[in-house]
Amino acid sequence: MPARSLDRSLIRGLDIFASMQEDDLEAVLEGASARQVPAGTPVFEQGAEAREFFLLLHGHLKVVQTTPDGQQVVVRHVNPGDIYGIAKALRRTDYPATSIAVVDSLTLAWPSSRWDPLVARNPVLATNALQTVGQRLQDAHARIRELSTEEVERRVAHAVLRLVQQAGRKTEEGVLIDFPVTRQDIAEMTGTTLHTVSRVMSAWEAKGLVASGRKRIVVLDPHRLVALADAAE
Structure with a gap:
């Protein structure tokens, strides 16, 4: 489903889009597709080629990594308005984890080739991505400390x-x-x-x-x- 066919109130209600001018929003939505993700369904899987990046519009996802010894670890959760699957921003060619819908969800998806042009035109996306990566690092450090000391x-x-x-x-x-x-x-x-x-x-x-x-x-x-x-x- 083309992203432009979505109810704009669903998109404008997210902080990342709320302050965008209409022209900038049109540029962001260009080339994006909207996908329904049923509960229990992966959006992408660990190790798969990172051909797309995403933004969650509705629902909830969990991000799971499988360790070399086969143990599953829930590394984070994705909430509406969060950018995820941004392997391109991390200079990775594959997804480091699997993202699974916890409930029926709706997500936007862009080809990974759109990442650099979108970020260049829309600083809000760049800021959101930087905050996302920073929060992941903080969470990772907190978990390492907790596992080591608590x-x-x-x-x-x-x-x-x-x-x-x-x-x-x-x-x-x-x-x-x-x-x-x-x-x-x-x-x-x-x-x-x-x-x-x-x-x-x-x-x-x-x-x-x-x-x-x-x-x-x-x-x-x-x-x-x-x-x-x-x-x-």
Whole structure:
């Protein structure tokens, strides 16, 4: 589907496009296609040739890397308005990870050959890409520090709090992580096992910190969870 045929309110509602002049927006959308990505479907896979880059319009994605020993690691999540698959900006010819739709999603896609001309004409895209790469580096450094120095419970607390920051929505019950997330996902984010995450989450439920169900996590007491994550070992 050509991107120009989309409802402009869907596009203009994203911060990256909100301040663009109409001519600049037309130039950005030129050559872009819009794709529906059903839940559970990969947008691209690790090791595949990086022929395109993307911007998520609606939905939610998780980015998963498979290590040489076959372990899966959830390295980040993609929210509406995020640029992703920017191997071209990293001077890579392949995708370093697999991006999978967590829920039914809608994404824009451009040929990788369009990256340099678009960035040259639209500094907002360049800024967004730089912020994306910078945030990835910060997250990677934080995870390395957590894996090296923190006990499992604190690592799990930091992971849940990152999800709250990215996609938390206040409800009467508490702060809902507003996309499906499983305990296995948390395990893959924290370098631990499903059994360990289940034990930690069950203990938190007993203390009134969280409520969880199938693919659902609600933080009932964010302040106590922050205190737990920041507590000295």
